[in-house]
Amino acid sequence: MFTLPFDLLLIFTVASPILGWVSPKQYRAKICGVFAAAALVVVGVALFGLYQDVVANAAVYLPSNALNFATLRVDALSIFMTAIFLGLGFAATIYSIAYVENSGRTPFYFTLILALISGMVGIVFAGDLLALYVFWELMSISSYALVAFFKEEGTPIEAGFKFLIMSAAGSATALFGISLIYGLTGTLNFEGLVAALSGATPNAWIYLAAVFVFVGFGVKTAVFPLHTWLPDAYSAASAPISAILSGIVIGPGVYALAKVFFTAFLPIQTAWTLAFAVLAVVTMLIGNITALRQTDLKRMLAYSSIGQVGYMLIGFAAASQLGLTGTFLQFFNHALMKGCAFLCAGAIIYRLGSRDISGMQGVGRKMPLTAFAFAISVAALVGLPPLCGFPGELTLFSSAVQADLTWLGVALLLNSVISAGFYLRIVYVLVQPVSSPAVEKIKESPLLMLIPILALMVLIILFGVWPDPLVNFAGDAANALISLGGNP
């Protein structure tokens, strides 16, 4: 049907509720969780096979011989994004097995995770805006359901609804923008768009379409001022879902923006680079400064995600191969770092039962491994070497300097310092002496939660100490996009 890894993913998604239905009641959650995790591993293996094809042919089209009519187009960028979707999805699934209780609905939880990942993989595999939009909706609808999934508490549903309305309005706006692009060019295929619009004289319609598309995809990316839903949704969702949402659901937004702006909107590039530069600075400032005054651990992490999105936008402003490398690198690393941080936060909240940072004094002494992983992940988020945040932020910084936007680079450094203020505050609280009886009672997180946390931590260190393969990969991904636009 589609390519092998994607076919497998969709089949597994559909199969998982059936499996939940036939499996014995008391093991239902475990069986479905293990099945989802195994499915992601199988897809990962299949993805490697596809990667070989991509390396050989630069891009894989589907239908295989249709250059300008292909619905799916898989290049290095798609593989790059899919790898992290599957990786973090896998970690969150393993973690979920320990996190969610067994109930009749649990199998659907894993189905939704698989559907969410299918949607994201579909977005990055899409060769035209139609396919992209279809999978965008698949991703969005699963994510609404996931945020509101644990309906026993009030806030997830409320947050889910707020998220749903804003995000759905965003999708519709993107759809409106896509319709305008369609009206301008008569095609939706990315290569077709490049061919139709390259050398076109900028007119009001292009700008209008760009604004609609930016607003539409920007909602999911949480660019200022479209970010207000994010802290609610991320902090209300359960820990593994927050990790997925914050770590990788930002990705399709960044990807879609990059894909559209670096193909269809190349003729008006000079206009949007500056806009992105300003938005980058505002977004990172808003995110980091608001995070400074949060008392809720998950909300703080959620706001810091907005700051990280601001970093990623620097690559758009630089609009160069180096800048895009930085953006994708930062996205990849952010998925690892923020995923790890949210999983750790989830483990702490799971044990402690409270999300208030001031009540966490001494947690580090009771849960040393979790706290250590947490410290590593936030240190990486600040951008300290030798952790994986460093090469990403360094690349972005130098791309800004290279594009004569030194002020943007300086803003990045400043924000990194501001963010150190709240990130390290959490670590500070965690390592304080134990002061409350609630903390006295807790113990180290369960093994199944600890495994994904530590695995992510190892990756954070590994990609910091040995960044070359990842930077190379991100560079290939950026090249794939640049060469698609045909305008390096």
Added chain:
Amino acid sequence: MLDLAYYLIFSFALYIVGIYCLATKRNLIRLLLGVEMLVNAANINFITFAAYAAPGFVDSLGHSFAAISIGLAGALSAVALAVVVLLYRRYGTLDSDELKQLRG
């Protein structure tokens, strides 16, 4: 055939009405209707552009996109209404201002 501009004015007007609805209404169901309006504004665009793509010829791409998008909007409504039902059961209201826990 009417001029393209009339259809565009209509779809933009529908879009703006949708946004206005999202910005001012407090009833959860009405908010959903606002989203639906946005989607439909886009759908009208697709149909219009498909018809005007080439003289005497209708582009099937726009029509198929509109059809798929209607289907997706249906799926969206299903999930959204389920959430609304849950909210109504919990709080006994459909007024978004009374869901104050997350303001800010």
Added chain:
Amino acid sequence: MDTAIPSILLQAVIVPLIGALLCAFLGKYLKRNTGWIAAAATIYSTALLAYVAVQLWTQGGQLVETYTWGTIVFQLDFGFLADGLSIPVALAMSIICTAMTVYSINYMDHRIEHLYGKDKPGTYALYYALFLLFPVGLIGGALSTNTIELFLFLESGLFPFYILMDVFGYKDRHRIAMMSFVWTQIGAAVLLIGAVIAGVKAGSFAITSLSVLSGTDLGLLACGLILVGILMKMGTFGFHVWLPLVHAEHPTSIAAVLATIVGFGTYMIARLLFQNMFASFQLFSLPLMILAVVTMFYGAYLTMGQDDVKRLFACSTIGQTAYSILGLASMNAMGVEGGVFYFISHILGKAILFSVAGILVTQTGTRSIKEMGGLAGKMPLTATLCLLGAMILSAIPPLSGFQAEWILFTGVFMQGLTGTAYMILAILALFATFLTAVYTFWPAIRIFFGPTPAGMEKTKEAPLTMTAPLVALAVISVLIGLFPDIIMHFLTSVF
């Protein structure tokens, strides 16, 4: 130059790291004897560095080892460089670490028993595993060839520093540990920002490529950031709040290492700024000199008010480090050589004095100078060591302090000839050195001479594992004092 041993510099850095892992896994079973593993690792790297030093002496030139870290966006090499500047510093720091490891064996036994009782063997593993990260950080930092690598090695010294303080420190240890951590981290962050700005603009993070920026506007910014970052870590006046507290409340074996970490800033300034960014750095001459003189007086003033024997030596570090800064601020070869030489001499002396304080605390059970007296008869070796340490700090021949200060002030007065302000500062600084003699000898006399108070009659001499390393340090200091060429031969080859 060549050596017969492959990857010798890498080995010198990585062997303590392997030792740390061994200690972490075996500490539970070996208990106090874990220290011997740690000692073996540090002795091995010291021997390697000594061998390199000998080769360097006979062959001249320099030894470079390069390992690739990242190449894609930036040339990030993980290199090690042994030349006339880095080798004496690395060797001295390595020797201090070795001595302190051996000293710890008895001292930490006492400390752990006091804090956690006898049934916590895991604490030995923790202590030695973390302690061995100091030689890794210090030796690696001295040998590193790029700024990011340097930052990394500095960090690897700061994290264990925080945890050790938190777990093994004296009173109010949690709060003080955190405070010092925050201060040094802010310093490190400022340093890193400066290094990143410089590195991106120069296209490479190699220390030598800093020279590309030297004299430019951006170079001035980078130079200023790096300097402020280093000064924060050195606890100069204005940034000194954390230093006396953390210095005093640390276990004394680590306090000696802390003096080394603090003084290491001297080396960084010499290496990064004086050697490679001179055109930018020389603009900071006057402010730096004023800061140094103020810090010297302030340090002396602070020290004289102390009754606590550990706090006493802690405060003196502030003033002593400022001597090195003064030398660097003189902006000529003599001054910088003197500054680095003084740093080496000071850490030898300070290691002795802190360890003596540790001996006094373990043997007498008190830290108050008022409660001590007449101990020279009870513990003659310790008394001798304390006096030798005091002689190093107050620059009395034939110990190393005299030679170092002599060279340092030659440089400072050379700068003094260039302007009245410099001359006044140089003379003021000379006065400050007399205060050193007062604050080091006076307490020594009060502790070891005079009448013995009640309760001190039964005090015994410390065991050999505590005194022997200190004797070795004193001997080295005397050797350097008698033959300053041991150090100067290396230093003059680079400046």
